[in-house]
Amino acid sequence: MRSPLWLIPAIPLAGFLVNGFLGKRLGKKFVSVVGVGAAGLATIAAYSRLLPFLTEGAGRQTAVETIGSWIAVGGLNLDLSFRLDPLSALMLSFITFVGFLIHVYSTGYMHHDETDAGYARYFAYLNLFLFAMLVLVLGESFVLMFVGWEGVGLCSYLLIGYYYDREYAAAAGKKAFVVNRIGDFGFLLGMFGVFSLFGSLNYSEVFSRAALEPARFSPALSVVCLCLFIGAMGKSAQVPLHVWLPDAMAGPTPVSALIHAATMVTAGVYMVTRCNVLFRLAPETMLFVAGIGAFTAIFAAVIAVAQNDIKKVLAYSTVSQLGYMFLACGVGAYVAGMFHVMTHAFFKACLFLGSGSVIHAMGGEQDIRKMGGLKSKLPTTYWTFLIATLAISGIPPLAGFFSKDAILAGAFEAGHPILYAVGLFTAGLTAFYMFRLVSLTFGGTFRGTPEQAHHLHESPASMTLPLVVLAILSVIGGWVGLPAVFGEHGDRFGAFLSPILLPIAGREAAHEALPHATEWFLIGLSVAAAVTGILLALRWYAKDEGRVPARMAASMPGVYALMVNKFYVDELYDVVIVRPFEWLARTLWKVVDVLIIDGVLNAAAFLIELTGDFLRFLQTGNVRNYALTFLLGLIALLLFVVGAN
Amino acid sequence: MIGSIPLSDVLLASAALFSIGIAGALLRRNAIQIFLSIELMMNAANLALIGYGAALGTAEGQIIVFFVIAIAAAEAAVGLAIFVALFRHTETIDVNKITLLKW
Numbered sequence: 001m002r003s004p005l006w007l008i009p010a011i012p013l014a015g016f017l018v019n020g021f022l023g024k025r026l027g028k029k030f031v032s033v034v035g036v037g038a039a040g041l042a043t044i045a046a047y048s049r050l051l052p053f054l055t056e057g058a059g060r061q062t063a064v065e066t067i068g069s070w071i072a073v074g075g076l077n078l079d080l081s082f083r084l085d086p087l088s089a090l091m092l093s094f095i096t097f098v099g100f101l102i103h104v105y106s107t108g109y110m111h112h113d114e115t116d117a118g119y120a121r122y123f124a125y126l127n128l129f130l131f132a133m134l135v136l137v138l139g140e141s142f143v144l145m146f147v148g149w150e151g152v153g154l155c156s157y158l159l160i161g162y163y164y165d166r167e168y169a170a171a172a173g174k175k176a177f178v179v180n181r182i183g184d185f186g187f188l189l190g191m192f193g194v195f196s197l198f199g200s201l202n203y204s205e206v207f208s209r210a211a212l213e214p215a216r217f218s219p220a221l222s223v224v225c226l227c228l229f230i231g232a233m234g235k236s237a238q239v240p241l242h243v244w245l246p247d248a249m250a251g252p253t254p255v256s257a258l259i260h261a262a263t264m265v266t267a268g269v270y271m272v273t274r275c276n277v278l279f280r281l282a283p284e285t286m287l288f289v290a291g292i293g294a295f296t297a298i299f300a301a302v303i304a305v306a307q308n309d310i311k312k313v314l315a316y317s318t319v320s321q322l323g324y325m326f327l328a329c330g331v332g333a334y335v336a337g338m339f340h341v342m343t344h345a346f347f348k349a350c351l352f353l354g355s356g357s358v359i360h361a362m363g364g365e366q367d368i369r370k371m372g373g374l375k376s377k378l379p380t381t382y383w384t385f386l387i388a389t390l391a392i393s394g395i396p397p398l399a400g401f402f403s404k405d406a407i408l409a410g411a412f413e414a415g416h417p418i419l420y421a422v423g424l425f426t427a428g429l430t431a432f433y434m435f436r437l438v439s440l441t442f443g444g445t446f447r448g449t450p451e452q453a454h455h456l457h458e459s460p461a462s463m464t465l466p467l468v469v470l471a472i473l474s475v476i477g478g479w480v481g482l483p484a485v486f487g488e489h490g491d492r493f494g495a496f497l498s499p500i501l502l503p504i505a506g507r508e509a510a511h512e513a514l515p516h517a518t519e520w521f522l523i524g525l526s527v528a529a530a531v532t533g534i535l536l537a538l539r540w541y542a543k544d545e546g547r548v549p550a551r552m553a554a555s556m557p558g559v560y561a562l563m564v565n566k567f568y569v570d571e572l573y574d575v576v577i578v579r580p581f582e583w584l585a586r587t588l589w590k591v592v593d594v595l596i597i598d599g600v601l602n603a604a605a606f607l608i609e610l611t612g613d614f615l616r617f618l619q620t621g622n623v624r625n626y627a628l629t630f631l632l633g634l635i636a637l638l639l640f641v642v643g644a645n
Numbered sequence: 646m647i648g649s650i651p652l653s654d655v656l657l658a659s660a661a662l663f664s665i666g667i668a669g670a671l672l673r674r675n676a677i678q679i680f681l682s683i684e685l686m687m688n689a690a691n692l693a694l695i696g697y698g699a700a701l702g703t704a705e706g707q708i709i710v711f712f713v714i715a716i717a718a719a720e721a722a723v724g725l726a727i728f729v730a731l732f733r734h735t736e737t738i739d740v741n742k743i744t745l746l747k748w
Binding site for chain 2: 616617619620621622623624627628631
């Protein structure tokens with residue numbers, strides 16, 4: 001039985017409504033059943049469509065299902081319709097599945113410390129997020145994508161600020177919202193641009209029209225795509241709009257895993273890939289995308305090396321990996337970018353959930369300098385974390401290796417040696433900081449307090465089971481997209497996704513595959529970079545207890561301070577943007593509002609009061625005075641009328 | 646017959662009555678006397694209406710007078726009721742002593 005497409009987002013919406021309105025009174029058990037059940041049913045509904053879609057092979061059709069007319073104003077005719085094509089199918093497959101796993105994990109993670117109301121609120125938001133994310137990927141028009149786009153932004157805000165009684169969490173939520181808003185503004189402008197160019201906002205119309213007449217639209221598309229990409233930069237935390245994502249770790253850890261690693265932050269990559277026809281007509285913008293992506297990748301990786309908060313390391317790692325994905329989009333390797341989105345969802349969700357398990361065991365401690373030796377106490381967490389770390393480091397044959405290699409090969413193939421070199425160096429850096437994290441957390445001896453040591457325990461099955469599933473996916477997830485050197489038909493992922501790359505009229509799809517020798521060479525280089533990073537990290541942090549890095553930090557205090565303090569980007573924004581705006585707001589308040597607007601109003605009121613103070617003496621209260629005035633007035637009127645004639 | 650009296654005489658009489666009414670309304674302090682003065686002014690107007698009606702040979706003037714009389718009766722009832730209420734409240738009907746709306 002195949003579910004209609006609209007039902008897939010509708011199920012989590014129903015879960016949100018039930019938990020949001022009734023959850024407080026129904027208790028944790030019921031909330032768990034509804035919340036996890038909604039995610040599970042949505043997953044089943046999604047796979048009832050995905051499995052036939054996957055097995056249909058080459059003959060599969062893009063399905064567009066319309067519910068009804070939504071907006072019909074002037075030249076704009078918009079239907080409420082959903083679309084299932086390879087791209088949305090891919091997103092759908094891991095959003096529902098990973099989302100479901102994280103719902104399960106959350107029942108364990110959130111069980112202890114929350115009230116019934118907080119627990120219900122948490123699951124309501126989580127379901128609402130799932131709804132918005134599914135609308136985002138399934139929508140058939142830019143407007144519907146925007147609805148989902150704003151929806152996930154809202155849920156992100158709500159869940160970052162979940163612990164709203166802690167000031168830093170509330171501030172982090174606000175920051176995420178404001179920074180995202182800047183990006184959203186770009187997205188809106190891009191959307192307006194698309195509408196003015198094509199007179200439509202439906203994917204099928206816009207993209208086919210652009211592909212048919214590339215010469216006509218190409219010049220204007222540079223600007224339109226730039227605007228769209230600014231939207232993607234906000235949502236996917238690219239420099240200079242990356243500042244919100246590390247702060248977003250103030251939310252509960254499963255939220256970090258679901259929203260701020262696996263799904264929402266990849267929405268930008270999804271959007272750029274969805275609009276690949278437009279972007280391919282705007283080569284300058286593509287170069288910009290690639291440049292921003294590469295810079296973000298290395299920038300965030302450098303910061304991650306010096307962070308000591310387990311979630312901050314992972315957050316900067318996420319920023320860095322998102323940079324990779326945009327690098328892929330920018331060099332035209334959209335398939336590789338989406339491939340990395342998928343594998344990243346597996347291993348990064350696993351890493352975040354693993355870190356959640358660690359934090360859970362440590363009683364809320366997040367500083368890796370106070371951990372160590374957790375290997376024996378949390379075996380399941382350790383092994384799954386290690387597998388995911390190997391995957392993100394790019395060790396074959398794990399998932400991250402294939403996707404990262406595809407991106408690097410794409411950059412090399414497109415003729416961008418500098419971007420390739422940056423990507424390669426970042427790959428080594430990634431391996432280094434991830435193994436630094438693993439060594440400090442799980443290796444060595446325990447450095448925390450005795451109470452914490454006593455408290456250490458493996459997490460319940462509801463938490464370890466998702467870890468195991470995600471770890472398995474981190475291993476096998478990459479096997480669907482083998483590079484060409486492993487045979488003609490190894491890249492089933494690329495073949496599956498290729499229909500989204502619409503052929504552009506007048507441009508040959510000149511795809512010269514790299515010679516096998518070159519490809520082997522590239523694979524060798526990226527593995528070598530990863531292994532170098534791993535060995536260096538193990539040597540410095542596992543064997544040497546971090547004496548070498550400490551010496552290096554001491555010898556270059558300036559550089560180290562720069563890295564620890566995230567290159568002072570927050571401070572820079574504080575000086576350049578936040579404070580001037582605060583000053584402006586205060587000026588508007590104290591001067592414009594209080595002095596000018598209120599002043600004018602008060603002056604007018606005072607004038608009237610003053611006039612009244614004098615005029616009230618006319619009111620003698622004596623009825624005969626009034627009668628006399630009346631008579632005099634009448635006489636005056638008569639004289640006037642008579643005189644006028 | 647009023648027809649034999651010249652219109653100017655009728656109007657003069659009416660004006661005289663009206664002036665007496667005004668003087669009474671402005672100079673008297675007793676509310677009832679003011680009220681009677683106002684009635685006087687109304688009847689001056691009635692007289693003028695009848696005079697004009699007769700001079701023009703039409704019935705409208707007389708018709709309006711009937712209306713005025715009817716309304717004046719109703720008004721008299723309301724006015725006197727107000728005076729009674731006023732008296733109960735202030736124990737006076739001297740309008741100089743009733744200045745509730747003074748600043």
